[in-house]
Amino acid sequence: MTQYQTGDLAKCCNVSIRTIQYYDKKGLLASTKNEENGRRRFDAKSKQDLEIILMLKRFGFRLKDIKKLLAENNKLKTVRSMIEQSALDIEQEIYKNQILLSEMKQFNKFIGKESKAPLNKLLETKQYVTNNDNLNTLTRSIIYQVLPVALIQYTALVTSLITKKWLPCLIVLPFMIAFAINLTHLTYKRLIYVCPNCQEVIKPNIMAWLLASHTPKTRKLQCPHCHETSHCMAIDKRMKLTKSSKQM
Ligand SMILES: [Zn+2]
Secondary structure, three states: OOEEEHHHHHHHHOOOHHHHHHHHHOOOOOEEEOOOOOOEEEEHHHHHHHHHHHHHHHOOOOHHHHHHHHHHOOOHHHHHHHHHHHHHHHHHHHHHHHHHHHHHHHHHHHOOOOOOOOHHHHHHHHHHHHHHHHHHHHHHHHHHHHHHHHHHHHHHHHHHHHHOOOHHHHHHHHHHHHHHHHHHHHHHHHEEEEOOOOOOEEOOOHHHHHHOOEOOOEEEEEOOOOOOEEEEEEEEHHHHHHHHHHHO
């Protein structure tokens, strides 16, 4: 019958000698002692048990549960229900980590790579991150306002193309322009920006705001406090004021 010394078994199963010794001490593996040299020896059954232990450890099982499984020679259906529970725990952990990762990425959007702001600004950044969720609500409300107007515009254009008369387009055009100007002005009034370099809040003048290159949530602006030009994150002015007044 094949016999393994501790080092051979460790090599065979790609684990450390210390791990084998620990499992042996905890009674998870059966071994015999060589009386001549005092070394432990393991048989093929112990090797098989070790392979099972390592597999179940990977699934997140606790050693005391694995020991019970091995001792009672349980059927696979017991392992199945334990895997189910362990998989559920892993899914919950992944979910929690995804939320944490998303939050951390949000923080980094507000903090520039070369930020010179002191550590205590992190608390303000937390407020901006929270506020950023509210900004999504503002963006959605803008989309809901624009959609019906875009539909009217599209209908007028199609009608003009089918009838080959430009009157529907001409009637709608002034209202479209007025709507666009009004919406732009309302958006400008609602938004303020956070400088990622010094964490100060910026309210650019309307011309600088209009001409700045931008994404849906950032605008490239020059900060009046640190004078750096960077992509500043937008926050909802109304939401921020509500938070500040609560803190006072
Ligand atoms: Zn700045």
